[in-house]
Amino acid sequence: MKAVRFEEFGGPMAVTQVAEPECPADGVVIEVGACGVCRSDWHGWKGSVSRIAPPHVPGHEFAGVIVETGPDCRRFRNGMRVTAPFILACGRCPDCVGGDATVCAHQHVVGFSSWGAYAERVALQRADFNLVELPGEMDFATAAGMGCRVTTAWRAVVDRARLAPGEWLAVHGCGGVGLSVVMIGAALGAQVLAIDVNSGALEMAAAMGATRTLDAEGLNDVGGAVREITGGGAQVSVEALGITATFENSLRGLAPLGRHVQIGMPTGIHATPALPLYELIYARQLQILGTRGLAASRFPALFAAIQAGRMDPSRLVTRRITLEEAPAAIAEMDGYARVGVTVIDRF
Ligand SMILES: [Zn+2]
Numbered sequence: 001m002k003a004v005r006f007e008e009f010g011g012p013m014a015v016t017q018v019a020e021p022e023c024p025a026d027g028v029v030i031e032v033g034a035c036g037v038c039r040s041d042w043h044g045w046k047g048s049v050s051r052i053a054p055p056h057v058p059g060h061e062f063a064g065v066i067v068e069t070g071p072d073c074r075r076f077r078n079g080m081r082v083t084a085p086f087i088l089a090c091g092r093c094p095d096c097v098g099g100d101a102t103v104c105a106h107q108h109v110v111g112f113s114s115w116g117a118y119a120e121r122v123a124l125q126r127a128d129f130n131l132v133e134l135p136g137e138m139d140f141a142t143a144a145g146m147g148c149r150v151t152t153a154w155r156a157v158v159d160r161a162r163l164a165p166g167e168w169l170a171v172h173g174c175g176g177v178g179l180s181v182v183m184i185g186a187a188l189g190a191q192v193l194a195i196d197v198n199s200g201a202l203e204m205a206a207a208m209g210a211t212r213t214l215d216a217e218g219l220n221d222v223g224g225a226v227r228e229i230t231g232g233g234a235q236v237s238v239e240a241l242g243i244t245a246t247f248e249n250s251l252r253g254l255a256p257l258g259r260h261v262q263i264g265m266p267t268g269i270h271a272t273p274a275l276p277l278y279e280l281i282y283a284r285q286l287q288i289l290g291t292r293g294l295a296a297s298r299f300p301a302l303f304a305a306i307q308a309g310r311m312d313p314s315r316l317v318t319r320r321i322t323l324e325e326a327p328a329a330i331a332e333m334d335g336y337a338r339v340g341v342t343v344i345d346r347f
Pocket residue numbers: 089090091092093094095096097101104105106107
């Protein structure tokens with residue numbers, strides 16, 4: 001079958017013929033209908049994700065049809081249209097049983113721990129606990145475009161920050177996940193302030209429901225500007241880039257007792273930022289919340305909000321490409337120019 005593979009970190013990526021994936025006993029093989037292109041794929045290719053051992057096939061935001069089922073997979077059968085969270089949890093440890101599968105200590109991250117879905121077919125283990133059947137009317141590109149971004153944003157805003165209607169939500173960074181946060185915040189009835197340095201991203205944020213936008217280009221005190229616009233600071237602020245500067249801006253834009261949620265994956269020098277502990281955490285009594293992924297058990301709540309017409313994630317997908325175009329789509333993430341979400345939908 002065809003797959004996009006790289007042989008070494010940062011090296012060339014190309015469509016090549018690879019062996020068919022083997023179906024795990026507790027898993028399935030999925031014929032990929034669509035796969036999202038994500039900044040995490042770029043991080044993986046660059047070598048900043050420790051789970052990857054090249055040669056490697058990326059791709060963790062997929063949807064498709066089951067074409068093979070292992071003997072120990074009970075809940076799913078061939079022909080079902082499915083997706084899955086990128087964190088494949090074990091389903092047996094206390095965290096999984098208690099509903100907190102995203103912190104499972106035995107997790108397998110598809111597209112990182114094993115080959116992913118930049119391919120005609122992908123194998124998935126632990127299917128019974130992790131697979132999610134798609135609502136009948138949801139197409140593969142929309143499901144893949146939701147990818148890790150809409151699902152992660154849902155957990156961040158709904159489950160972690162517990163955003164309430166009428167609260168101010170500041171969103172620092174309006175790439176795919178930031179725009180997803182804007183969309184979900186607006187659907188929940190919050191006032192949403194979107195912040196970016198890319199005017200195209202801010203236009204899209206406004207279209208996704210942002211109440212106000214702030215162009216941070218050349219601005220010295222972004223936190224001060226956020227506090228001014230929101231009349232004293234946001235109650236919830238999300239960092240969606242993984243950069244030290246936006247992390248600090250996010251904290252500084254919060255009202256007293258505000259909740260910061262860290263969605264952006266901080267790598268390299270951004271992994272250990274200095275923190276104004278006295279001013280912000282002690283005196284202003286802020287909370288810092290981490291978030292990563294969404295458990296399969298929480299997908300139905302997200303699907304219900306979409307089916308009720310409260311939001312439309314298909315509007316995040318701004319570009320559909322072929323598998324052959326995928327290597328260039330990852331490589332161009334060296335910059336931050338593109339707006340919205342790119343999905344591979346032809347294989
Ligand atoms: Zn577990």
